Amino acid sequence: MVICAVHVPESAEAAVDRLAGGGWVMGGGTVVMPLVNSGAAPVTELVSLRRAGLDGVEVRDGVATIGAAATFTTVGERPELAFLRPALRTIASPTIRNQATVGGNLFVAQPYGDLAVCLLALDATCEIAGPDGRRDAPVAGVLASGVAAGEVVVAVRVVLPQPGTWYYHKAMRRRLNSAAIVTVASVTHADGGVVASTRIALGGVASRPVRAGSAERLLRGRPLTHEVLTEVGEAARGDIDPFDDAYASAWYRARVLPVHLRRAFLP
Structure with a gap:
Protein backbone atom coordinates (compact mmCIF):
# COMPACT_ATOMS: atom_id res chain seq x y z
CA MET A 1 0.00 0.00 0.00
CA VAL A 2 0.95 3.65 -0.43
CA ILE A 3 1.13 5.93 2.61
CA CYS A 4 -1.31 8.79 2.09
CA ALA A 5 -0.94 10.63 5.41
CA VAL A 6 1.45 10.92 8.33
CA HIS A 7 -0.14 12.38 11.46
CA VAL A 8 2.04 13.98 14.14
CA PRO A 9 -0.18 14.45 17.23
CA GLU A 10 1.07 16.46 20.18
CA SER A 11 -0.12 14.18 22.99
CA ALA A 12 -0.68 10.50 23.68
CA GLU A 13 -4.43 11.06 23.80
CA ALA A 14 -4.37 12.77 20.41
CA ALA A 15 -2.39 9.80 19.06
CA VAL A 16 -5.06 7.43 20.36
CA ASP A 17 -7.76 9.53 18.69
CA ARG A 18 -5.88 9.35 15.39
CA LEU A 19 -5.51 5.58 15.67
CA ALA A 20 -9.28 5.23 15.83
CA GLY A 21 -9.28 5.78 12.09
CA GLY A 22 -6.74 3.05 11.46
CA GLY A 23 -3.06 3.28 10.67
CA TRP A 24 0.17 2.33 12.42
CA VAL A 25 2.00 3.91 15.30
CA MET A 26 5.53 5.00 14.42
CA GLY A 27 8.23 5.78 16.97
CA GLY A 28 11.67 6.20 15.46
CA GLY A 29 10.69 4.54 12.20
CA THR A 30 13.50 1.98 12.20
CA VAL A 31 10.98 -0.86 11.95
CA VAL A 32 8.04 0.79 10.20
CA MET A 33 9.84 2.67 7.44
CA PRO A 34 11.56 -0.35 5.85
CA LEU A 35 8.12 -1.94 5.55
CA VAL A 36 6.67 1.26 4.11
CA ASN A 37 9.50 1.62 1.61
CA SER A 38 9.14 -1.98 0.46
CA GLY A 39 5.37 -1.61 0.07
CA ALA A 40 4.73 -4.29 2.70
CA ALA A 41 2.93 -2.02 5.19
CA PRO A 42 -0.80 -2.91 5.12
CA VAL A 43 -1.87 0.66 6.02
CA THR A 44 -2.23 4.01 4.31
CA GLU A 45 -1.70 6.23 7.38
CA LEU A 46 1.00 6.56 10.04
CA VAL A 47 0.73 8.15 13.49
CA SER A 48 4.13 9.47 14.55
CA LEU A 49 4.92 9.89 18.26
CA ARG A 50 7.75 12.34 17.55
CA ARG A 51 5.90 15.34 19.05
CA ALA A 52 3.65 13.54 21.53
CA GLY A 53 5.81 14.42 24.56
CA LEU A 54 6.81 10.80 25.18
CA ASP A 55 10.58 11.14 24.77
CA GLY A 56 11.60 12.02 28.32
CA VAL A 158 11.73 0.16 35.76
CA VAL A 159 12.89 -0.35 39.34
CA LEU A 160 16.63 0.27 39.18
CA PRO A 161 18.61 -2.84 40.16
CA GLN A 162 20.82 -2.70 43.21
CA PRO A 163 24.59 -2.53 42.58
CA GLY A 164 26.05 -5.91 41.81
CA THR A 165 22.75 -7.53 40.84
CA TRP A 166 22.63 -6.78 37.08
CA TYR A 167 24.08 -9.25 34.59
CA TYR A 168 24.11 -9.05 30.79
CA HIS A 169 25.74 -10.92 27.95
CA LYS A 170 25.09 -11.03 24.21
CA ALA A 171 26.62 -13.47 21.76
CA MET A 172 26.97 -12.07 18.23
CA ARG A 173 28.70 -12.78 14.93
CA ARG A 174 30.49 -9.44 15.24
CA ARG A 175 31.61 -7.57 18.31
CA LEU A 176 29.17 -4.71 17.62
CA ASN A 177 26.27 -3.90 15.31
CA SER A 178 24.96 -7.43 14.98
CA ALA A 179 21.76 -9.24 15.85
CA ALA A 180 21.86 -11.72 18.69
CA ILE A 181 22.58 -15.41 18.60
CA VAL A 182 21.85 -15.56 22.34
CA THR A 183 21.14 -12.68 24.72
CA VAL A 184 21.04 -13.15 28.51
CA ALA A 185 19.91 -10.48 30.99
CA SER A 186 19.33 -11.02 34.68
CA VAL A 187 18.63 -9.34 38.00
CA THR A 188 20.02 -11.73 40.61
CA HIS A 189 20.41 -11.14 44.35
CA ALA A 190 22.83 -13.28 46.35
CA ASP A 191 22.84 -13.48 50.15
CA GLY A 192 25.53 -15.33 52.06
CA GLY A 193 27.02 -16.66 48.86
CA VAL A 194 23.81 -18.23 47.56
CA VAL A 195 21.13 -16.85 45.25
CA ALA A 196 18.14 -15.45 47.12
CA SER A 197 16.16 -14.30 44.08
CA THR A 198 16.68 -14.18 40.33
CA ARG A 199 15.01 -13.19 37.10
CA ILE A 200 16.61 -14.40 33.89
CA ALA A 201 15.46 -13.25 30.45
CA LEU A 202 16.66 -14.70 27.16
CA GLY A 203 16.71 -13.30 23.65
CA GLY A 204 17.57 -14.74 20.26
CA VAL A 205 16.26 -18.16 21.26
CA ALA A 206 12.53 -17.74 20.61
CA SER A 207 10.26 -15.53 18.53
CA ARG A 208 10.16 -13.07 21.44
CA PRO A 209 12.15 -12.50 24.64
CA VAL A 210 11.32 -15.17 27.23
CA ARG A 211 11.85 -15.76 30.94
CA ALA A 212 13.97 -18.77 31.80
CA GLY A 213 11.69 -20.08 34.52
CA SER A 214 13.32 -23.51 34.68
CA ALA A 215 16.74 -21.94 35.11
CA GLU A 216 15.49 -19.52 37.76
CA ARG A 217 14.00 -22.31 39.88
CA LEU A 218 17.19 -24.33 39.70
CA LEU A 219 19.44 -21.39 40.59
CA ARG A 220 17.63 -20.18 43.70
CA GLY A 221 19.36 -21.22 46.91
CA ARG A 222 22.58 -22.17 45.12
CA PRO A 223 25.93 -20.40 44.57
CA LEU A 224 26.99 -18.73 41.33
CA THR A 225 29.67 -21.28 40.47
CA HIS A 226 30.80 -22.63 37.11
CA GLU A 227 29.26 -26.03 37.80
CA VAL A 228 25.91 -24.69 39.02
CA LEU A 229 25.58 -22.22 36.16
CA THR A 230 26.36 -24.90 33.60
CA GLU A 231 23.56 -27.02 35.05
CA VAL A 232 21.25 -24.00 35.09
CA GLY A 233 22.09 -23.29 31.45
CA GLU A 234 21.18 -26.83 30.49
CA ALA A 235 17.84 -26.41 32.25
CA ALA A 236 17.19 -23.17 30.35
CA ARG A 237 16.90 -25.19 27.13
CA GLY A 238 13.46 -26.17 28.36
CA ASP A 239 12.35 -22.52 28.21
CA ILE A 240 13.26 -21.75 24.59
CA ASP A 241 11.91 -22.27 21.10
CA PRO A 242 14.90 -21.48 18.87
CA PHE A 243 14.76 -20.74 15.15
CA ASP A 244 16.98 -20.76 12.07
CA ASP A 245 18.10 -17.52 10.46
CA ALA A 246 21.11 -16.01 8.72
CA TYR A 247 22.96 -15.63 12.04
CA ALA A 248 22.62 -19.14 13.48
CA SER A 249 20.61 -22.33 13.32
CA ALA A 250 18.10 -23.36 15.95
CA TRP A 251 20.40 -26.28 16.84
CA TYR A 252 23.37 -23.97 17.38
CA ARG A 253 21.40 -21.52 19.53
CA ALA A 254 20.26 -24.33 21.82
CA ARG A 255 23.73 -25.87 21.86
CA VAL A 256 25.55 -22.71 23.01
CA LEU A 257 22.88 -21.36 25.38
CA PRO A 258 24.43 -22.91 28.53
CA VAL A 259 27.83 -21.43 27.69
CA HIS A 260 26.48 -17.92 27.22
CA LEU A 261 24.22 -18.04 30.24
CA ARG A 262 27.25 -18.93 32.34
CA ARG A 263 29.26 -16.13 30.76
CA ALA A 264 26.58 -13.61 31.75
CA PHE A 265 27.40 -14.32 35.38
CA LEU A 266 31.05 -15.36 35.13
CA PRO A 267 32.63 -13.42 32.20
Missing part, protein backbone atom coordinates in the same frame (compact mmCIF):
# COMPACT_ATOMS: atom_id res chain seq x y z
CA VAL A 57 13.31 10.00 31.06
CA GLU A 58 12.56 10.65 34.74
CA VAL A 59 14.26 8.92 37.67
CA ARG A 60 12.77 9.30 41.12
CA ASP A 61 13.04 7.21 44.29
CA GLY A 62 14.82 4.39 42.52
CA VAL A 63 12.29 4.10 39.69
CA ALA A 64 12.98 5.16 36.10
CA THR A 65 10.04 6.20 33.94
CA ILE A 66 11.16 6.06 30.33
CA GLY A 67 8.98 7.58 27.64
CA ALA A 68 8.09 5.19 24.84
CA ALA A 69 9.53 7.61 22.27
CA ALA A 70 12.84 8.01 24.14
CA THR A 71 15.69 6.88 21.92
CA PHE A 72 18.38 4.41 22.88
CA THR A 73 20.85 7.28 22.83
CA THR A 74 18.74 9.27 25.30
CA VAL A 75 18.52 6.29 27.65
CA GLY A 76 22.25 5.67 27.47
CA GLU A 77 23.02 9.27 28.37
CA ARG A 78 21.30 9.05 31.76
CA PRO A 79 23.84 8.24 34.51
CA GLU A 80 21.18 6.40 36.54
CA LEU A 81 20.74 4.00 33.61
CA ALA A 82 24.44 3.45 33.02
CA PHE A 83 24.03 -0.27 33.74
CA LEU A 84 22.18 -0.53 30.40
CA ARG A 85 24.98 1.01 28.33
CA PRO A 86 26.79 -2.29 27.60
CA ALA A 87 23.52 -3.64 26.18
CA LEU A 88 22.69 -0.50 24.22
CA ARG A 89 26.15 -0.34 22.65
CA THR A 90 25.67 -3.78 21.11
CA ILE A 91 22.44 -2.78 19.38
CA ALA A 92 22.78 -1.71 15.73
CA SER A 93 24.81 1.43 14.95
CA PRO A 94 24.93 4.92 16.52
CA THR A 95 22.74 6.21 13.69
CA ILE A 96 20.04 3.66 14.45
CA ARG A 97 20.35 4.20 18.21
CA ASN A 98 19.70 7.91 17.62
CA GLN A 99 16.33 6.97 16.15
CA ALA A 100 15.24 3.64 17.64
CA THR A 101 12.85 4.02 20.56
CA VAL A 102 12.25 2.11 23.77
CA GLY A 103 8.59 1.51 22.97
CA GLY A 104 9.33 0.36 19.46
CA ASN A 105 11.81 -2.27 20.65
CA LEU A 106 8.98 -4.07 22.46
CA PHE A 107 7.49 -4.93 19.09
CA VAL A 108 10.64 -5.90 17.20
CA ALA A 109 10.94 -9.52 16.16
CA GLN A 110 13.83 -11.51 17.54
CA PRO A 111 16.80 -11.55 17.31
CA TYR A 112 16.79 -7.73 17.38
CA GLY A 113 14.89 -6.79 20.55
CA ASP A 114 17.83 -6.76 22.97
CA LEU A 115 16.55 -3.85 25.05
CA ALA A 116 13.25 -5.70 25.39
CA VAL A 117 15.20 -8.64 26.88
CA CYS A 118 16.63 -6.24 29.47
CA LEU A 119 13.21 -4.82 30.28
CA LEU A 120 11.84 -8.34 30.78
CA ALA A 121 14.65 -9.20 33.20
CA LEU A 122 13.95 -5.94 35.04
CA ASP A 123 10.25 -6.89 35.34
CA ALA A 124 9.28 -3.54 33.80
CA THR A 125 5.76 -2.17 33.70
CA CYS A 126 4.27 -0.57 30.59
CA GLU A 127 1.91 2.38 30.77
CA ILE A 128 -0.59 2.13 27.94
CA ALA A 129 -3.01 4.76 26.63
CA GLY A 130 -6.20 3.74 24.85
CA PRO A 131 -9.76 4.80 24.08
CA ASP A 132 -10.78 3.96 27.67
CA GLY A 133 -7.94 5.86 29.33
CA ARG A 134 -4.63 4.63 30.67
CA ARG A 135 -3.69 1.29 32.17
CA ASP A 136 -0.59 -0.54 33.35
CA ALA A 137 0.54 -3.93 32.11
CA PRO A 138 3.61 -6.09 32.78
CA VAL A 139 6.16 -5.92 29.99
CA ALA A 140 5.97 -9.71 29.82
CA GLY A 141 2.33 -9.47 28.74
CA VAL A 142 3.05 -6.81 26.14
CA LEU A 143 5.90 -8.87 24.69
CA ALA A 144 3.67 -11.94 24.53
CA SER A 145 0.44 -10.43 23.26
CA GLY A 146 1.09 -6.84 22.20
CA VAL A 147 -1.54 -4.21 22.97
CA ALA A 148 -5.13 -3.89 21.87
CA ALA A 149 -6.08 -2.11 18.66
CA GLY A 150 -6.08 1.64 19.18
CA GLU A 151 -3.73 1.49 22.18
CA VAL A 152 -0.27 3.04 22.48
CA VAL A 153 2.55 2.25 24.90
CA VAL A 154 3.43 5.65 26.34
CA ALA A 155 6.07 4.78 28.96
CA VAL A 156 8.01 1.98 30.61
CA ARG A 157 8.71 1.97 34.36
Whole structure:
Protein backbone atom coordinates (compact mmCIF):
# COMPACT_ATOMS: atom_id res chain seq x y z
CA MET A 1 0.00 0.00 0.00
CA VAL A 2 0.95 3.65 -0.43
CA ILE A 3 1.13 5.93 2.61
CA CYS A 4 -1.31 8.79 2.09
CA ALA A 5 -0.94 10.63 5.41
CA VAL A 6 1.45 10.92 8.33
CA HIS A 7 -0.14 12.38 11.46
CA VAL A 8 2.04 13.98 14.14
CA PRO A 9 -0.18 14.45 17.23
CA GLU A 10 1.07 16.46 20.18
CA SER A 11 -0.12 14.18 22.99
CA ALA A 12 -0.68 10.50 23.68
CA GLU A 13 -4.43 11.06 23.80
CA ALA A 14 -4.37 12.77 20.41
CA ALA A 15 -2.39 9.80 19.06
CA VAL A 16 -5.06 7.43 20.36
CA ASP A 17 -7.76 9.53 18.69
CA ARG A 18 -5.88 9.35 15.39
CA LEU A 19 -5.51 5.58 15.67
CA ALA A 20 -9.28 5.23 15.83
CA GLY A 21 -9.28 5.78 12.09
CA GLY A 22 -6.74 3.05 11.46
CA GLY A 23 -3.06 3.28 10.67
CA TRP A 24 0.17 2.33 12.42
CA VAL A 25 2.00 3.91 15.30
CA MET A 26 5.53 5.00 14.42
CA GLY A 27 8.23 5.78 16.97
CA GLY A 28 11.67 6.20 15.46
CA GLY A 29 10.69 4.54 12.20
CA THR A 30 13.50 1.98 12.20
CA VAL A 31 10.98 -0.86 11.95
CA VAL A 32 8.04 0.79 10.20
CA MET A 33 9.84 2.67 7.44
CA PRO A 34 11.56 -0.35 5.85
CA LEU A 35 8.12 -1.94 5.55
CA VAL A 36 6.67 1.26 4.11
CA ASN A 37 9.50 1.62 1.61
CA SER A 38 9.14 -1.98 0.46
CA GLY A 39 5.37 -1.61 0.07
CA ALA A 40 4.73 -4.29 2.70
CA ALA A 41 2.93 -2.02 5.19
CA PRO A 42 -0.80 -2.91 5.12
CA VAL A 43 -1.87 0.66 6.02
CA THR A 44 -2.23 4.01 4.31
CA GLU A 45 -1.70 6.23 7.38
CA LEU A 46 1.00 6.56 10.04
CA VAL A 47 0.73 8.15 13.49
CA SER A 48 4.13 9.47 14.55
CA LEU A 49 4.92 9.89 18.26
CA ARG A 50 7.75 12.34 17.55
CA ARG A 51 5.90 15.34 19.05
CA ALA A 52 3.65 13.54 21.53
CA GLY A 53 5.81 14.42 24.56
CA LEU A 54 6.81 10.80 25.18
CA ASP A 55 10.58 11.14 24.77
CA GLY A 56 11.60 12.02 28.32
CA VAL A 57 13.31 10.00 31.06
CA GLU A 58 12.56 10.65 34.74
CA VAL A 59 14.26 8.92 37.67
CA ARG A 60 12.77 9.30 41.12
CA ASP A 61 13.04 7.21 44.29
CA GLY A 62 14.82 4.39 42.52
CA VAL A 63 12.29 4.10 39.69
CA ALA A 64 12.98 5.16 36.10
CA THR A 65 10.04 6.20 33.94
CA ILE A 66 11.16 6.06 30.33
CA GLY A 67 8.98 7.58 27.64
CA ALA A 68 8.09 5.19 24.84
CA ALA A 69 9.53 7.61 22.27
CA ALA A 70 12.84 8.01 24.14
CA THR A 71 15.69 6.88 21.92
CA PHE A 72 18.38 4.41 22.88
CA THR A 73 20.85 7.28 22.83
CA THR A 74 18.74 9.27 25.30
CA VAL A 75 18.52 6.29 27.65
CA GLY A 76 22.25 5.67 27.47
CA GLU A 77 23.02 9.27 28.37
CA ARG A 78 21.30 9.05 31.76
CA PRO A 79 23.84 8.24 34.51
CA GLU A 80 21.18 6.40 36.54
CA LEU A 81 20.74 4.00 33.61
CA ALA A 82 24.44 3.45 33.02
CA PHE A 83 24.03 -0.27 33.74
CA LEU A 84 22.18 -0.53 30.40
CA ARG A 85 24.98 1.01 28.33
CA PRO A 86 26.79 -2.29 27.60
CA ALA A 87 23.52 -3.64 26.18
CA LEU A 88 22.69 -0.50 24.22
CA ARG A 89 26.15 -0.34 22.65
CA THR A 90 25.67 -3.78 21.11
CA ILE A 91 22.44 -2.78 19.38
CA ALA A 92 22.78 -1.71 15.73
CA SER A 93 24.81 1.43 14.95
CA PRO A 94 24.93 4.92 16.52
CA THR A 95 22.74 6.21 13.69
CA ILE A 96 20.04 3.66 14.45
CA ARG A 97 20.35 4.20 18.21
CA ASN A 98 19.70 7.91 17.62
CA GLN A 99 16.33 6.97 16.15
CA ALA A 100 15.24 3.64 17.64
CA THR A 101 12.85 4.02 20.56
CA VAL A 102 12.25 2.11 23.77
CA GLY A 103 8.59 1.51 22.97
CA GLY A 104 9.33 0.36 19.46
CA ASN A 105 11.81 -2.27 20.65
CA LEU A 106 8.98 -4.07 22.46
CA PHE A 107 7.49 -4.93 19.09
CA VAL A 108 10.64 -5.90 17.20
CA ALA A 109 10.94 -9.52 16.16
CA GLN A 110 13.83 -11.51 17.54
CA PRO A 111 16.80 -11.55 17.31
CA TYR A 112 16.79 -7.73 17.38
CA GLY A 113 14.89 -6.79 20.55
CA ASP A 114 17.83 -6.76 22.97
CA LEU A 115 16.55 -3.85 25.05
CA ALA A 116 13.25 -5.70 25.39
CA VAL A 117 15.20 -8.64 26.88
CA CYS A 118 16.63 -6.24 29.47
CA LEU A 119 13.21 -4.82 30.28
CA LEU A 120 11.84 -8.34 30.78
CA ALA A 121 14.65 -9.20 33.20
CA LEU A 122 13.95 -5.94 35.04
CA ASP A 123 10.25 -6.89 35.34
CA ALA A 124 9.28 -3.54 33.80
CA THR A 125 5.76 -2.17 33.70
CA CYS A 126 4.27 -0.57 30.59
CA GLU A 127 1.91 2.38 30.77
CA ILE A 128 -0.59 2.13 27.94
CA ALA A 129 -3.01 4.76 26.63
CA GLY A 130 -6.20 3.74 24.85
CA PRO A 131 -9.76 4.80 24.08
CA ASP A 132 -10.78 3.96 27.67
CA GLY A 133 -7.94 5.86 29.33
CA ARG A 134 -4.63 4.63 30.67
CA ARG A 135 -3.69 1.29 32.17
CA ASP A 136 -0.59 -0.54 33.35
CA ALA A 137 0.54 -3.93 32.11
CA PRO A 138 3.61 -6.09 32.78
CA VAL A 139 6.16 -5.92 29.99
CA ALA A 140 5.97 -9.71 29.82
CA GLY A 141 2.33 -9.47 28.74
CA VAL A 142 3.05 -6.81 26.14
CA LEU A 143 5.90 -8.87 24.69
CA ALA A 144 3.67 -11.94 24.53
CA SER A 145 0.44 -10.43 23.26
CA GLY A 146 1.09 -6.84 22.20
CA VAL A 147 -1.54 -4.21 22.97
CA ALA A 148 -5.13 -3.89 21.87
CA ALA A 149 -6.08 -2.11 18.66
CA GLY A 150 -6.08 1.64 19.18
CA GLU A 151 -3.73 1.49 22.18
CA VAL A 152 -0.27 3.04 22.48
CA VAL A 153 2.55 2.25 24.90
CA VAL A 154 3.43 5.65 26.34
CA ALA A 155 6.07 4.78 28.96
CA VAL A 156 8.01 1.98 30.61
CA ARG A 157 8.71 1.97 34.36
CA VAL A 158 11.73 0.16 35.76
CA VAL A 159 12.89 -0.35 39.34
CA LEU A 160 16.63 0.27 39.18
CA PRO A 161 18.61 -2.84 40.16
CA GLN A 162 20.82 -2.70 43.21
CA PRO A 163 24.59 -2.53 42.58
CA GLY A 164 26.05 -5.91 41.81
CA THR A 165 22.75 -7.53 40.84
CA TRP A 166 22.63 -6.78 37.08
CA TYR A 167 24.08 -9.25 34.59
CA TYR A 168 24.11 -9.05 30.79
CA HIS A 169 25.74 -10.92 27.95
CA LYS A 170 25.09 -11.03 24.21
CA ALA A 171 26.62 -13.47 21.76
CA MET A 172 26.97 -12.07 18.23
CA ARG A 173 28.70 -12.78 14.93
CA ARG A 174 30.49 -9.44 15.24
CA ARG A 175 31.61 -7.57 18.31
CA LEU A 176 29.17 -4.71 17.62
CA ASN A 177 26.27 -3.90 15.31
CA SER A 178 24.96 -7.43 14.98
CA ALA A 179 21.76 -9.24 15.85
CA ALA A 180 21.86 -11.72 18.69
CA ILE A 181 22.58 -15.41 18.60
CA VAL A 182 21.85 -15.56 22.34
CA THR A 183 21.14 -12.68 24.72
CA VAL A 184 21.04 -13.15 28.51
CA ALA A 185 19.91 -10.48 30.99
CA SER A 186 19.33 -11.02 34.68
CA VAL A 187 18.63 -9.34 38.00
CA THR A 188 20.02 -11.73 40.61
CA HIS A 189 20.41 -11.14 44.35
CA ALA A 190 22.83 -13.28 46.35
CA ASP A 191 22.84 -13.48 50.15
CA GLY A 192 25.53 -15.33 52.06
CA GLY A 193 27.02 -16.66 48.86
CA VAL A 194 23.81 -18.23 47.56
CA VAL A 195 21.13 -16.85 45.25
CA ALA A 196 18.14 -15.45 47.12
CA SER A 197 16.16 -14.30 44.08
CA THR A 198 16.68 -14.18 40.33
CA ARG A 199 15.01 -13.19 37.10
CA ILE A 200 16.61 -14.40 33.89
CA ALA A 201 15.46 -13.25 30.45
CA LEU A 202 16.66 -14.70 27.16
CA GLY A 203 16.71 -13.30 23.65
CA GLY A 204 17.57 -14.74 20.26
CA VAL A 205 16.26 -18.16 21.26
CA ALA A 206 12.53 -17.74 20.61
CA SER A 207 10.26 -15.53 18.53
CA ARG A 208 10.16 -13.07 21.44
CA PRO A 209 12.15 -12.50 24.64
CA VAL A 210 11.32 -15.17 27.23
CA ARG A 211 11.85 -15.76 30.94
CA ALA A 212 13.97 -18.77 31.80
CA GLY A 213 11.69 -20.08 34.52
CA SER A 214 13.32 -23.51 34.68
CA ALA A 215 16.74 -21.94 35.11
CA GLU A 216 15.49 -19.52 37.76
CA ARG A 217 14.00 -22.31 39.88
CA LEU A 218 17.19 -24.33 39.70
CA LEU A 219 19.44 -21.39 40.59
CA ARG A 220 17.63 -20.18 43.70
CA GLY A 221 19.36 -21.22 46.91
CA ARG A 222 22.58 -22.17 45.12
CA PRO A 223 25.93 -20.40 44.57
CA LEU A 224 26.99 -18.73 41.33
CA THR A 225 29.67 -21.28 40.47
CA HIS A 226 30.80 -22.63 37.11
CA GLU A 227 29.26 -26.03 37.80
CA VAL A 228 25.91 -24.69 39.02
CA LEU A 229 25.58 -22.22 36.16
CA THR A 230 26.36 -24.90 33.60
CA GLU A 231 23.56 -27.02 35.05
CA VAL A 232 21.25 -24.00 35.09
CA GLY A 233 22.09 -23.29 31.45
CA GLU A 234 21.18 -26.83 30.49
CA ALA A 235 17.84 -26.41 32.25
CA ALA A 236 17.19 -23.17 30.35
CA ARG A 237 16.90 -25.19 27.13
CA GLY A 238 13.46 -26.17 28.36
CA ASP A 239 12.35 -22.52 28.21
CA ILE A 240 13.26 -21.75 24.59
CA ASP A 241 11.91 -22.27 21.10
CA PRO A 242 14.90 -21.48 18.87
CA PHE A 243 14.76 -20.74 15.15
CA ASP A 244 16.98 -20.76 12.07
CA ASP A 245 18.10 -17.52 10.46
CA ALA A 246 21.11 -16.01 8.72
CA TYR A 247 22.96 -15.63 12.04
CA ALA A 248 22.62 -19.14 13.48
CA SER A 249 20.61 -22.33 13.32
CA ALA A 250 18.10 -23.36 15.95
CA TRP A 251 20.40 -26.28 16.84
CA TYR A 252 23.37 -23.97 17.38
CA ARG A 253 21.40 -21.52 19.53
CA ALA A 254 20.26 -24.33 21.82
CA ARG A 255 23.73 -25.87 21.86
CA VAL A 256 25.55 -22.71 23.01
CA LEU A 257 22.88 -21.36 25.38
CA PRO A 258 24.43 -22.91 28.53
CA VAL A 259 27.83 -21.43 27.69
CA HIS A 260 26.48 -17.92 27.22
CA LEU A 261 24.22 -18.04 30.24
CA ARG A 262 27.25 -18.93 32.34
CA ARG A 263 29.26 -16.13 30.76
CA ALA A 264 26.58 -13.61 31.75
CA PHE A 265 27.40 -14.32 35.38
CA LEU A 266 31.05 -15.36 35.13
CA PRO A 267 32.63 -13.42 32.20
